[in-house]
Amino acid sequence: xxxxxxxxxxxxxxxxxxxxxxxxxxxxxxxxxxxxxxxxxxxxxxxxxxxxxxxxxxxxxxxxxxxxxxxxxxxxxxxxxxxxxxxxxxxxxxxxxxxxxxxxxxxxxxxxxxxxxxxxxxxxxxxxxxxxxxxxxxxxxxxxxxxxxxxxxxxxxxxxxxxxxxxxxxxxxxxxxxxxxxxxxxxxxxxxxxxxxxxxxxxxxxxxxxxxxxxxxxxxxxxxxxxxxxxxxxxxxxxxxxxxxxxxxxxxxxxxxxxxxxxxxxxxxxxxxxxxxxxxxxxxxxxxx
Amino acid sequence: xxxxxxxxxxxxxxxxxxxxxxxxxxxxxxxxxxxxxxxxxxxxxxxxxxxxxxxxxxxxxxxxxxxxxxxxxxxxxxxxxxxxxxxxxxxxxxxxxxxxxxxxxxxxxxxxxxxxxxxxxxxxxxxxxxxxxxxxxxxxxxxxxxxxxxxxxxxxxxxxxxxxxxxx
Numbered sequence: 001x002x003x004x005x006x007x008x009x010x011x012x013x014x015x016x017x018x019x020x021x022x023x024x025x026x027x028x029x030x031x032x033x034x035x036x037x038x039x040x041x042x043x044x045x046x047x048x049x050x051x052x053x054x055x056x057x058x059x060x061x062x063x064x065x066x067x068x069x070x071x072x073x074x075x076x077x078x079x080x081x082x083x084x085x086x087x088x089x090x091x092x093x094x095x096x097x098x099x100x101x102x103x104x105x106x107x108x109x110x111x112x113x114x115x116x117x118x119x120x121x122x123x124x125x126x127x128x129x130x131x132x133x134x135x136x137x138x139x140x141x142x143x144x145x146x147x148x149x150x151x152x153x154x155x156x157x158x159x160x161x162x163x164x165x166x167x168x169x170x171x172x173x174x175x176x177x178x179x180x181x182x183x184x185x186x187x188x189x190x191x192x193x194x195x196x197x198x199x200x201x202x203x204x205x206x207x208x209x210x211x212x213x214x215x216x217x218x219x220x221x222x223x224x225x226x227x228x229x230x231x232x233x234x235x236x237x238x239x240x241x242x243x244x245x246x247x248x249x250x251x252x253x254x255x256x257x258x259x260x261x262x263x264x265x266x267x268x269x270x271x272x273x274x275x276x277x278x279x280x281x282x283x284x285x286x287x288x289x
Numbered sequence: 290x291x292x293x294x295x296x297x298x299x300x301x302x303x304x305x306x307x308x309x310x311x312x313x314x315x316x317x318x319x320x321x322x323x324x325x326x327x328x329x330x331x332x333x334x335x336x337x338x339x340x341x342x343x344x345x346x347x348x349x350x351x352x353x354x355x356x357x358x359x360x361x362x363x364x365x366x367x368x369x370x371x372x373x374x375x376x377x378x379x380x381x382x383x384x385x386x387x388x389x390x391x392x393x394x395x396x397x398x399x400x401x402x403x404x405x406x407x408x409x410x411x412x413x414x415x416x417x418x419x420x421x422x423x424x425x426x427x428x429x430x431x432x433x434x435x436x437x438x439x440x441x442x443x444x445x446x447x448x449x450x451x452x453x454x455x456x457x
Contacts, residue, residue, distance in 0.1 A: 208295070241309055
């Protein structure tokens with residue numbers, strides 16, 4: 001099912017404005033690295049060179065198209081791509097960042113889920129599967145955009161001592177549970193979310209359930225596309241007794257609070273692993289190793 | 290809305306529909322079906338935290354009630370003016386604590402949770418057990434509720450207040 005991907009994309013839009021200040025992890029790249037080398041006005045490094053060639057003035061004289069310092073890389077390489085002093089500093093920074101992140105990595109291997117779940121990874125998407133007496137239960141989630149903003153904590157913490165106690169980054173993705181019976185052509189699909197209290201406060205102050213079912217729907221078995229024409233039960237205005245039965249149904253199939261806790265741990269480890277991989281790829285791209 | 294059930298812990302697997310059914314039976318017996326109330330299942334850590342914060346006791350316990358109407362005369366139902374005020378408050382059930390007691394006594398969890406919930410709901414209705422008179426009133430109320438419950442369900446539940454007095 002692709003629903004969680006669509007959802008994750010939605011979440012990305014929702015949190016994008018807050019993400020930069022939300023996590024304690026500072027993004028180790030500046031805009032300069034990701035923009036086109038030609039966009040002079042938006043790149044600090046290029047702008048710095050512009051300033052040098054103008055003796056500090058930004059009006060009047062414009063550099064010629066083939067003038068030396070603007071175009072030619074200060075570090076040469078056989079790949080033919082641009083390499084600036086900034087790129088070198090960027091590469092060195094990434095190298096340090098990767099080392100720091102590897103130190104923070106508790107374990108190279110991913111934590112195991114209890115309950116006999118098989119894990120299958122496809123990039124940032126994880127799929128957990130188990131079979132139970134003729135039923136197949138599949139749980140999928142994507143670690144992209146799965147770190148919720150916790151800027152409220154930063155505001156509340158205030159004091160110096162608390163600022164030093166940075167909260168750990170936790171990945172809490174939406175996850176989709178799909179229950180398939182051998183005799184049925186349709187799967188029962190649950191769209192589940194972690195509660196915000198659980199993610200942001202972590203220890204002690206939580207007043208909400210660890211996770212909640214948001215939507216329930218029947219979908220054609222094995223169909224990758226989410227069929228929007230299938231009736232979707234939204235739990236916002238649902239009879240509480242029905243909601244409890246749905247939660248019990250999931251718990252009987254191994255999707256309970258313990259599972260949700262372990263999923264969060266797994267997702268956090270996957271996200272961190274993917275983050276380090278991304279940094280390494282970025283370093284390779286910048287340095288042109 | 291009726292009963293809002295929340296399970297904030299992962300130590301004891303709780304069948305929510307079973308717990309809801311049992312508590313709903315209690316609310317019918319007590320004639321408080323039209324009121325909302327929260328039943329919140331927590332572990333010892335959380336229970337100890339709440340007990341410490343609100344009662345200055347640094348230990349977990351089986352049940353803590355937070356009545357919305359704090360000055361109710363025992364047994365008198367509140368008369369709210371607005372529909373929004375049809376709420377009695379929250380009962381925190383220490384399911385880990387109750388489970389440990391059940392293991393010691395080799396008894397079942399759900400009957401024990403029903404007895405504990407009945408005690409907690411009585412607190413929401415203004416019952417206390419700080420004096421002997423209050424204790425007797427509460428015991429009488431719980432006995433009535435659980436006798437009715439036993440009659441309807443064929444159970445043999447005993448009030449929590451009575452159990453506590455036997456222990457003391």
